[in-house]
Amino acid sequence: MENASGEMPTTGGPTVGELGEAGVLRRVLAAFGAADAAIVGPGDDCAVLRASGDTVVTTDTMVEGPDFRRAWHDGFDLGWKLAATNLSDVAAMGARPVALTVAFAVPRDTPVALLERIAAGIDAACRALAPGCGVVGGDLGTAPVVMASVTAIGALDGREPVLRAGARPGDVVAYAGDLGLAGIGLGLLFAASADADGTARGDGVQALRDGHPAALRAQLAPNPPIRLGAIAAGAGASAMMDVSDSLSIDADRLARASAAVLDLDGALLAAAFGEQGGERVPLSAMLAGGEDHGLLATFPASAAPPEGFRTIGTMRAPEAGEAPGLRLDGDVCAPRGWDPYTVRLPGLR
């Protein structure tokens, strides 16, 4: 995908308060292409979907401040990220994304152009990451800050869902996607494009994009391996999840859900992910950085992880008296990463 920052102004032009609901809706909907599964698209009380097999559903919200800053995030990137993070949860079940709904709540003085850019980013991410998937409905309202809530629906096409609880002793642990890059990107933004109190500034962002393209893209408009979800399910994945809070937090969750020990191999991690897109990524960033939205999966030793996955550890049974959970090279590894209610980001209450 292209970062389209600056291609279209998202300040100026009519505000949502000037245009009213019907006018805003018309302009936002124009940004969305069709979804293959939609028998009825936006415009009625509900959209109507026809898909095969069982259905998966997930939802995720982004709020200006805790989840994004307008000084850093172009509307297009924001929409892209919102779609990508939800599509990633669908992929992590082994499902194929078929439709999104989008609820916007924004201040009355928000330029309509910003919503159009967010919508364009959502649509572009669907086309690129999950062809055939598209926005089928939504809601418009007002709020003190810009917020967008996306729900994603996927089809299992007759497959069984891949749960996080299915890992078995002896399984290989593998990962696909960026790992730690998004957290490095966030750190760079706070270091170079924020005031001492954490207030985001836009002035340094382009220089950071030029100097650290992979880390900035991973943070601002991530590119998770959506197609690999269904492929991993087809290859026999025993457990899978989207790594959103951090590898250490989410691997620990997978291990506990499976009542097993997940032992990460530091040397395999360093070999596979120590350098990504020209960025050096230390083990600490791989373990504690959030928002990468890669796929963590386990495979029986008899099934080779599909191309795109890198082996990073193994599952084993807990020893007598040992608790299930995460280990790194055999030692206990405390989960560290993102918690929306206890982690304090600079520049926020």
Add this chain to the structure above:
Amino acid sequence: MENASGEMPTTGGPTVGELGEAGVLRRVLAAFGAADAAIVGPGDDCAVLRASGDTVVTTDTMVEGPDFRRAWHDGFDLGWKLAATNLSDVAAMGARPVALTVAFAVPRDTPVALLERIAAGIDAACRALAPGCGVVGGDLGTAPVVMASVTAIGALDGREPVLRAGARPGDVVAYAGDLGLAGIGLGLLFAASADADGTARGDGVQALRDGHPAALRAQLAPNPPIRLGAIAAGAGASAMMDVSDSLSIDADRLARASAAVLDLDGALLAAAFGEQGGERVPLSAMLAGGEDHGLLATFPASAAPPEGFRTIGTMRAPEAGEAPGLRLDGDVCAPRGWDPYTVRLPGLR
């Protein structure tokens, strides 16, 4: 349903910031019963649903300030209303609600008890209005004010969806549910329980509930006729929609979508809805009051509207040069009601 205001304190106790995401999630999830269609419920990347026929999906967000005030809305009522309004959109397609997802974004100092009460209200509304439907997943985040976004999924069980565009000349127009009461309730709250600048106060709410129980309940915890959606579809409804913005706005939308004239009969409206739950409801309130979430449906003259629907008008073809849209007793009737971006509520920017 019972208004449970005051049964459980929603101030005091731990805040979401004190408890952290995992602790908040545990307490909120405990409020939700199972959904019959959920093969996999909350706790994985997605929920997994198994339902018959095509699927319908809709989403709606409520934001503290424009959509509710904590001084008026007990958390339980708020949750109830959030579920009821989404279930109503599912019913309006002729579908059976099977699952909800809920995304909360709240300030860190929000008492966890408030989220538990909202969750309890959502669950109670599902049990009462759409048995078998329940919450299957969600998201927790932070925001400057309390926001909750619900997505509802329904199953058509082999039926065709009932669209708003299907009304034909000669069809009977019918309505089921409260009509104008929710708007009267909002007017009473602003008149009796708000300061001159519109700031909501809690002190007069109980007296209003005692004096105007039907209007207050319609505004704070509405009871839309969810079951009648599938029944109307089975009875041959040609078009149907949820009346959320106002009868005049939504009837005009149905007429235009159907390229026909929808002629409301003032005498039928007065006879059927002039008195509801002890409250006198003038025609102006029926036409312009929003948030009732009743069902507006059209039926071929050969099919009697099911019990619970009252006939309020007829569809006819536009005459030469006449635009499709709403009429009242043959005259043009300008749509008036709720628009989130242009209607200014007292006490808000």
